[in-house]
Amino acid sequence: MAGNSADFDTSSVAINRTPRTRTLTNSSENEPVAVWGRHINKSYGKLRVLKDLDITVPKGCIYGLLGPSGCGKTTLLRCVIGRLHMDSGHLVVLGDRPGSRGHKVPGSLVGYMPQETALFPDLTIAETLQYYGRLHGMDSDHIKARTDFLIDFLTLPDKSRLVGQLSGGQMRRVSFCVALLHEPELLILDEPTVGVDPLLRERIWDHLINITSHMGNHTTIILTTHYIEEARQAGKVGFMRNGRILAEENPMKIIEKFHLNSLESVFLKLCEADKEGTPPDLALPNNQFSKSSLNDEETVPVCNGDDVPLLGSVLEPTVTHSKWACPVGLPSGRNIAAQFMKNLHIMRRKIGFLLFQFMLPFVEILLFCICIGNDPFGLHLAIVNEDTGGLGQRYLQALDNHSIIQENYTTQGYSAAYDSVRNGHTWGVIHLKANFTQDLIERFSSITNVSDSVINGSSVHLQIDSTNQQIGFLLLKKISDAFQTFAGEFFTDFKLNPRLASLPIEIDQPVYGNSDATFRDFMAPGVLISVTFFLATGLTTLVFVVDKKMGLLDRCLASGMATFEIMLAHMFTQMLIVVVQIAVLLSVALLIFKVPCLGPLIWVILLLFIQGFLGMSLGVLYSAVCSDENSAIQLALGSYFPLLLISGILWPLEAMPVWLRIVGYISPMTFACEGMRCILARGLDITFYAVWRGYLVSTGWCAFIIILGGIILRVRE
Numbered sequence: 001m002a003g004n005s006a007d008f009d010t011s012s013v014a015i016n017r018t019p020r021t022r023t024l025t026n027s028s029e030n031e032p033v034a035v036w037g038r039h040i041n042k043s044y045g046k047l048r049v050l051k052d053l054d055i056t057v058p059k060g061c062i063y064g065l066l067g068p069s070g071c072g073k074t075t076l077l078r079c080v081i082g083r084l085h086m087d088s089g090h091l092v093v094l095g096d097r098p099g100s101r102g103h104k105v106p107g108s109l110v111g112y113m114p115q116e117t118a119l120f121p122d123l124t125i126a127e128t129l130q131y132y133g134r135l136h137g138m139d140s141d142h143i144k145a146r147t148d149f150l151i152d153f154l155t156l157p158d159k160s161r162l163v164g165q166l167s168g169g170q171m172r173r174v175s176f177c178v179a180l181l182h183e184p185e186l187l188i189l190d191e192p193t194v195g196v197d198p199l200l201r202e203r204i205w206d207h208l209i210n211i212t213s214h215m216g217n218h219t220t221i222i223l224t225t226h227y228i229e230e231a232r233q234a235g236k237v238g239f240m241r242n243g244r245i246l247a248e249e250n251p252m253k254i255i256e257k258f259h260l261n262s263l264e265s266v267f268l269k270l271c272e273a274d275k276e277g278t279p280p281d282l283a284l285p286n287n288q289f290s291k292s293s294l295n296d297e298e299t300v301p302v303c304n305g306d307d308v309p310l311l312g313s314v315l316e317p318t319v320t321h322s323k324w325a326c327p328v329g330l331p332s333g334r335n336i337a338a339q340f341m342k343n344l345h346i347m348r349r350k351i352g353f354l355l356f357q358f359m360l361p362f363v364e365i366l367l368f369c370i371c372i373g374n375d376p377f378g379l380h381l382a383i384v385n386e387d388t389g390g391l392g393q394r395y396l397q398a399l400d401n402h403s404i405i406q407e408n409y410t411t412q413g414y415s416a417a418y419d420s421v422r423n424g425h426t427w428g429v430i431h432l433k434a435n436f437t438q439d440l441i442e443r444f445s446s447i448t449n450v451s452d453s454v455i456n457g458s459s460v461h462l463q464i465d466s467t468n469q470q471i472g473f474l475l476l477k478k479i480s481d482a483f484q485t486f487a488g489e490f491f492t493d494f495k496l497n498p499r500l501a502s503l504p505i506e507i508d509q510p511v512y513g514n515s516d517a518t519f520r521d522f523m524a525p526g527v528l529i530s531v532t533f534f535l536a537t538g539l540t541t542l543v544f545v546v547d548k549k550m551g552l553l554d555r556c557l558a559s560g561m562a563t564f565e566i567m568l569a570h571m572f573t574q575m576l577i578v579v580v581q582i583a584v585l586l587s588v589a590l591l592i593f594k595v596p597c598l599g600p601l602i603w604v605i606l607l608l609f610i611q612g613f614l615g616m617s618l619g620v621l622y623s624a625v626c627s628d629e630n631s632a633i634q635l636a637l638g639s640y641f642p643l644l645l646i647s648g649i650l651w652p653l654e655a656m657p658v659w660l661r662i663v664g665y666i667s668p669m670t671f672a673c674e675g676m677r678c679i680l681a682r683g684l685d686i687t688f689y690a691v692w693r694g695y696l697v698s699t700g701w702c703a704f705i706i707i708l709g710g711i712i713l714r715v716r717e
C-alpha cells in the first residue's frame, strides 16, 4: 500500500497518502506509523483510567499491549477504534482521528475482536461472517472464500452450526474470524488467545506474523494477552501500568537491554522502577513524538504536498467530547440491509417466539370482544309482591327474564329480602305494596287529584346494591323499561295511547352511531390502537438492552454501523411482525365480532401501522435508556397503565380534570384513538380534522421518539 502512495515531506514527519488511508511516518527512521497517541487521558466518572498516555504503533507491526488486569488496556483499544472518546489528548489512527467524518475508523479499516465473545447465538457461523462481511461491503464470493479459509485455518466446526451451540473456545475463534474476515489494515485483538489450546495458539501467532510480514505494511495488529511470554513474537511491546505506557520496545531488544531472560522479569523491573518514581533508562526509545518533542513547531507540521494538509488538522488542540463533532450522517442502505437480513435470520430461528407474538393480539382482541360491552345477565333480584290486585304480578312479568332472575321473598317478608342483598345473594329488592293495583289505577285515572299516599302505593319500590355501577345502571334501566312496557299495555287496555306511558322526550335517530351502541363500540377503537402500540413496544423494549449487555452493539458499531442504522433495521424487521399482528387484530374484530367499521379500511390500517411504528420507537427509547432487562421491563410495564388511562381509551377524556385532559391530549395515543373512533364509528376519512390530526400527531411522536432514542443511545455509548 505504501508503495502506491505519493510522499509528502514535512519538517518533522513524512505523510504518505494512499487511496485507503493517510500514513503518518516517524521522521527519524522514516517508519510509517499506524497508531500515534500523545497525552491521552480518559476517566470513567472519577476513575482516571488513562493518564497522559503515549503510544506509537508502527505500520505492519504486531504490537503487544501488556499489563495487569484493570490497567486500562481495553479502554485504550476502544479509544483507538473510536468507540470511546478521550477526555483529552491527541490520537491518530491510520492517518486521521478515530471517528472523524469519512474516516473508516471505526469501520472497515479496523477488525475488532473484543474481550467478550460478542456474537449472535442464533446465527450460524456462516451467517455471522456473512453479516459482518456485508457490513464491510464484501461481495458474496469474497465472503464465502474468506469464510472457507478461516473455518479451515481456525479448525472450526461446520459453518452451518449455530454459534450458540459452540463451545466457549470455538466461539472465541469465530469472534477472531469476524475480526480477520475483511483483512483490515488494523487488527485490534483483545485477548485473542484466551481459551485456545497451545497448538492453535501457535497457529494463530503464525498467521498473525504471516499477515503482517507478507503483505508489506498493509496490516498492523495490536493485541493484548495474559500470556506475557507469547508477546516475544510481537514486533513491539508496550508495558502498561496504571493507565500509562511505561515503555515501548522490541521484545528481544528490551530483554537484552535489561540483561534479563523474560518479558515478565522486564515488566516486573519496570513496575518496580515506576513505583519508586525513577524511570529506567529506557523511556520510549527512538520516539520522535515523545512528550518532550511535542513543542509548537512539531505539533503542527507543514505539509508541502498539494493535497490536504494532514497533521495540521490531526494535531488540533485537545479533543473533548468529539461525539458531537461528527453529527449523524445519512444512513447507509447497505448497513441497514445487512442488519435487516441478520435480524431476519434470527427471527427465523425463533418460531415459538413468532407464534407467540401472533397469538397475543388474537387472544387479546378475542377476550376484549367476548368480555367487554355485553349486558350483564342472570342477576338475582329479591321480589316482595304484597299486591293482590294483579297489576303487580303483571308488572313483574314485564321484567326481562334474561337479565333478571326473580327470587320470591313475599312470604319471608321485606327484611329477609333486604338481608339477601346484604349477604350478596341478590342485587336488590323490588317491593310492590299491598294497594299497588288500586293506587295505580287511581294514579292514572285521576291524574289531577292524586295524593302522595296514592303515588307511594302505586310506585315500584327498589333498593339495590349499587357497588357495581354497570349492574346498577342495568337494573335501573331494565326495571324502568319494564314499567313503560307494562304501563303501555295498561293504557292500551283502556283504549289510550300507549305512548302516554313514555317520558315526554322524543329521541330521534342519532347523527352518528346507533341508539343501542355498547361500551364495546366505545372502547374498540382505543383497544385496537393500544394493543398494536403496546405489543410493538414489547417487541423492541429489549433489543438494545440485550445487544448492549452482550457487547454485540459495541461490535456492530466498531464495524462501522451507526446507532441510527441499527435502530432503523430493527424497526423494519419488527414491522413485519407488527403487520401480521394488525391483520390478526382487524380480522378478529371486524370479521368475527363485527365491530362496526363505517369508514375506509385503508385509513384504519394506516393509522394502526403508524401506531405500531410509534410503539416500536418507544420500545427502542426504553431500550436506549436502560442498561439491563429488569429496568427496561419495569419501564415498559410501568408506563403501560398511565398511558392507557390518559389516552381516553377506558373512559372519556371529557371526564378528566382540565389539567389532566391537557396531558391526555399530548399523550401519543389520544388523538390516534379519537381519529380511529371517527373512522370506525362515524365513517369519516382523512380529510376530516379529527382524523388527520391523529395521523399528524402520531407521526410527530414517532419522529420525536426516534430522534430522542438516537441521541440517548449516542450519548450513552
Ligand SMILES: Nc1ncnc2c1ncn2[C@@H]1O[C@H](COP(=O)(O)OP(=O)(O)OP(=O)(O)O)[C@@H](O)[C@H]1O
Residues within 6 Å of the ligand: 044, 047, 049, 067, 068, 069, 070, 071, 072, 073, 074, 075, 076, 115
Ligand atoms: N464502562 C465503564 N465504566 C466505569 N468503569 C469502567 C468501565 N470500563 C472499565 N472501567 C474501569 O476502568 C478500569 C480499566 O478497565 P479496562 O477494561 O480498560 O482494563 P483492562 O486493562 O483491559 O483489564 P483486563 O485485562 O482485565 O481486561 C477498570 O478499573 C475498570 O473497572
